[in-house]
Amino acid sequence: MNIQNIRKDFPILKQEIYGKPLIYLDNAATTQKPVSVIEAMNDLYFRLNSNIHRGVHYLSEESTSAHENARKYIADFIHAKHTHEIIFTRGTTEAVNLVAFSFGEKNIQQGDEILVTEMEHHSNFVPWKMLAERKSAKLIVLPFEEDGSLSLEKFQSAITEKTKIISITHVSNVLGTINPVKEMIRIAHEADVPVFVDAAQSIQHLSVDVQDLDCDFLAFSGHKIYGPTGIGVLYGKEKLLDEMPPYQGGGEMISSVSLDKITYNELPFKFEAGTPNYVAAIGLQAAIKYLEDIGMQDVIKYEHDLFAYATEQLLQIEGLKMIGTAKKKTSVLSFVMDGIHPYDMGTMLDKTGIAVRSGTHCAEPVMQHYGISGTIRASVALYNTKAEIDKLVENLNKIQMILS
Amino acid sequence: MNIQNIRKDFPILKQEIYGKPLIYLDNAATTQKPVSVIEAMNDLYFRLNSNIHRGVHYLSEESTSAHENARKYIADFIHAKHTHEIIFTRGTTEAVNLVAFSFGEKNIQQGDEILVTEMEHHSNFVPWKMLAERKSAKLIVLPFEEDGSLSLEKFQSAITEKTKIISITHVSNVLGTINPVKEMIRIAHEADVPVFVDAAQSIQHLSVDVQDLDCDFLAFSGHKIYGPTGIGVLYGKEKLLDEMPPYQGGGEMISSVSLDKITYNELPFKFEAGTPNYVAAIGLQAAIKYLEDIGMQDVIKYEHDLFAYATEQLLQIEGLKMIGTAKKKTSVLSFVMDGIHPYDMGTMLDKTGIAVRSGTHCAEPVMQHYGISGTIRASVALYNTKAEIDKLVENLNKIQMILS
Amino acid sequence: MSIEKKQNAIIEEFSIFDDWMDKYAYLVDLGNELTPLSPEEKTDDNLIDGCQSKLWIIVELKDGKMRFKADSDAIITKGIASLLIRALEGETPKDVLDAELSFIDKIGLHQHLSPTRSNGLLAMIKRIKAYAMAFNAKA
Amino acid sequence: MSIEKKQNAIIEEFSIFDDWMDKYAYLVDLGNELTPLSPEEKTDDNLIDGCQSKLWIIVELKDGKMRFKADSDAIITKGIASLLIRALEGETPKDVLDAELSFIDKIGLHQHLSPTRSNGLLAMIKRIKAYAMAFNAKA
Numbered sequence A, B: 001m002n003i004q005n006i007r008k009d010f011p012i013l014k015q016e017i018y019g020k021p022l023i024y025l026d027n028a029a030t031t032q033k034p035v036s037v038i039e040a041m042n043d044l045y046f047r048l049n050s051n052i053h054r055g056v057h058y059l060s061e062e063s064t065s066a067h068e069n070a071r072k073y074i075a076d077f078i079h080a081k082h083t084h085e086i087i088f089t090r091g092t093t094e095a096v097n098l099v100a101f102s103f104g105e106k107n108i109q110q111g112d113e114i115l116v117t118e119m120e121h122h123s124n125f126v127p128w129k130m131l132a133e134r135k136s137a138k139l140i141v142l143p144f145e146e147d148g149s150l151s152l153e154k155f156q157s158a159i160t161e162k163t164k165i166i167s168i169t170h171v172s173n174v175l176g177t178i179n180p181v182k183e184m185i186r187i188a189h190e191a192d193v194p195v196f197v198d199a200a201q202s203i204q205h206l207s208v209d210v211q212d213l214d215c216d217f218l219a220f221s222g223h224k225i226y227g228p229t230g231i232g233v234l235y236g237k238e239k240l241l242d243e244m245p246p247y248q249g250g251g252e253m254i255s256s257v258s259l260d261k262i263t264y265n266e267l268p269f270k271f272e273a274g275t276p277n278y279v280a281a282i283g284l285q286a287a288i289k290y291l292e293d294i295g296m297q298d299v300i301k302y303e304h305d306l307f308a309y310a311t312e313q314l315l316q317i318e319g320l321k322m323i324g325t326a327k328k329k330t331s332v333l334s335f336v337m338d339g340i341h342p343y344d345m346g347t348m349l350d351k352t353g354i355a356v357r358s359g360t361h362c363a364e365p366v367m368q369h370y371g372i373s374g375t376i377r378a379s380v381a382l383y384n385t386k387a388e389i390d391k392l393v394e395n396l397n398k399i400q401m402i403l404s
Numbered sequence C, D: 001m002s003i004e005k006k007q008n009a010i011i012e013e014f015s016i017f018d019d020w021m022d023k024y025a026y027l028v029d030l031g032n033e034l035t036p037l038s039p040e041e042k043t044d045d046n047l048i049d050g051c052q053s054k055l056w057i058i059v060e061l062k063d064g065k066m067r068f069k070a071d072s073d074a075i076i077t078k079g080i081a082s083l084l085i086r087a088l089e090g091e092t093p094k095d096v097l098d099a100e101l102s103f104i105d106k107i108g109l110h111q112h113l114s115p116t117r118s119n120g121l122l123a124m125i126k127r128i129k130a131y132a133m134a135f136n137a138k139a
């Protein structure tokens, strides 16, 4: 993996911010895009663009094939058994909402329990909370351990006869923890409870195989895996998706309509109301292809080394406390610094051309757990370098002197 | 308005299909994109891309400003009173679903009536039907007249004490009818019933002023107004939006979260869960700017002439019957031909490089009204020419000979 | 004549058209020549709803050979259906199962069999193969 | 000294920094010099929750002049708040209402007042103006 060649694929990395070279370490929020992703979309717009499905003219057929090939490509990427188990959504958030609503409509009754963890992103928390409120069900929140890991024992005991669905993040967007989802799914399945995996922070950093995990649902966002905004993926097992009622209504998800009777279309279309974002679907395919062309294993190895280096270097800084110190982590480095407000540090780092995120990272329960108001979060992607980490550490030290 | 210059802005129009110049007349399904729209998005991706809101670093602030400026620009375009009355959605379909769910949760009870018309697109029909089913309410469907127009008298009498919301399309995607929505809204408001306007087929062909119409909600799709896929707009009056519960839950739509209590964000963010498609929002702004730079009035005039010409020419064809002959129409020309299946005609026209749509156009109730299985639909946009219409007519004649 | 040979014959027939118009005119002729189904035969069970055009198909086994009847409201769909029938008519379930219907591709009509095409032809082939499989298992 | 003049004084003060580091170091000093609010004063009513940083502000009218106290958990926010207070402290509601706070722009801190910034400073100015309007109406 030649990092200098890779960096050339991302034009934005050559930007200067306040006259300083951009060091982009906000990858957990969104990743940058390689040229090939943008070119794939431009090519579609300028050569083949047409609304998909049901058109009999050439452009429509080409756009439709491109869209459905993207679906197939993504199904293969996560090892789905069937292509129609891939539902395109706007992103992870919409995927969670879709399942919370549709699965909930069918399966959640008063008094039932929905189990999530304390480290969920708001997007994997609020939809379940809203479902629980609508159905007078209970949202059970499994706390995490001090190091930011989950206890399998506590997880097992949190599952009761009333638990109807469990939703857990694969990788925490604040703590960086890689949760043992395969093991958790096995435990949940022993109690016959389906599991939703939020893969928003794992799909770009780990190998994800839905059949190996045996998850019932899994979701991720295109924009966090070097793809465009406005597209995401919901994977669901055929049987579950088949049994669920549709979510949104409209064009595409209909097989036939009369004034009295609506027949819904089959999978995956049943869950894709309205004109799909077919251009972004093709952009997402290009992004995944970009990753696969480099080689997912190489990416994982590179990021693993970089992450270990970054952890080590950051821990050299006096007064810096890592938030999330689980044994298995990836990409995300969240920390606080003695007497320094994350907002101040984020603001000043920005002046040095370094983009990190500060704040609660849409995971306020995690902040409440540690009794902090926020963290500084640096998150690495495949185009980051050790030199960039060195610059980060250098500037953290400098700014620390000013701020304290 | 110099049509040849305009055509140069749309690279796809230079494409050849089976060696013949593309004649794209499927604009009601989706429009082609001018270079400036794609460039605006590429520029964002390659210079400024970053997830928006809550970031304190430079890129995040620039992306956020760009996104919020787009919102402001669109608010001005449709003359919304407040910028926060503009909610970004994936498209018209999602906007209808959002309102059907959120307005419905708060305001629709058992036995209540929801009024739509027989000419609605499935996207403005199915969500209301699903709401009616969920709430044991009644979906009332106002039939249209033989010419494809709506009778104001029948509309007025269809409103009862139980009517809680009305949703009507501004322009029919099959019949081309321009409905007298301003008048209908006045009538509805006399009975204190709010009105949702589906502007998917009007926003690109007419001047739309939400304050002048006094509509309570209005929605359109970016991809039908020369913008990108994956973005749409819901306009809603502040007061109504404020009173409605949120639709999807997740990041962005939250003000604060603890394990027990969720406080929702203010408008417009309350309705925008998850990472917004900020890139497409900027693309949509560029598309509207493109239209405004030409001048909406010029576009309307050009299309009006072209439409009149096309109607006249098509009616010369023997055995051709126009579906939808209301006095006020725009863009859409739907027709059937004696003894010829629309699918056959669509397939053969394709071979001549002409893209039209055949089928039911996601409006099966309209087909049922006329007792037909589908129509051939040609729909014009600002880049179409009389020469293209001539070619269409010439080929319709030729193919008619083969098919009958 | 084997399915293979019948396919080759069709390919040769179509090779004389260098204009798509003539080719489609011929398809229209083929469609018109196919015996229409009676209204009673157009049952929901026999229907493949392709969204854009309707296609009815009846499959039978007589003396170990497969027999087909088909109809469509769209004439081009019907023409292509008639070609498919011509290639498969009177063959054993086993031969039908094994048949690779590449002639559609070779005469330039592959787009009509694309999974995204909403004319029911791909579903028709699937249904024929399903019947063949069932007949074959029984035999 | 008028608001105008105080703004100019601040602009001049900042003009000596050609390095952003020095400028921010100065802001930090200003923030540290601002008298912190007591825990009792940090009520929910006085709070402007900027998502990223918290900002408390107390506004009073004494002898026809406006008086301010402010605090923030983020030191840069506090430093900027202290500049705003310095410019407006002791002025009449009318003058505060009319004030154009352009100095923030001119000393290169405009981004801290952008509507997309989640530090509460823009909301602080709005709240000050709202108080000024209320005091002015009463007078």
Ligand SMILES: Cc1ncc(COP(=O)(O)O)c(C=O)c1O
Residues within 6 Å of the ligand: A251, A274, A275, A276, B028, B029, B090, B091, B092, B093, B094, B121, B123, B124, B169, B171, B172, B173, B198, B200, B201, B221, B362
């Ligand atoms: C009148 C009308 N309403 C709604 C829609 C749905 O729009 P979209 O598919 O972009 O959500 C369409 C477009 O097909 C339409 O023509």
Ligand SMILES: Cc1ncc(COP(=O)(O)O)c(C=O)c1O
Residues within 6 Å of the ligand: A028, A029, A090, A091, A092, A093, A094, A121, A123, A124, A169, A171, A172, A173, A198, A200, A201, A221, A362, B251, B274, B275, B276
């Ligand atoms: C773990 C996790 N889940 C869900 C989301 C929501 O993703 P999106 O905003 O793309 O819908 C995010 C991203 O912010 C995340 O990090």
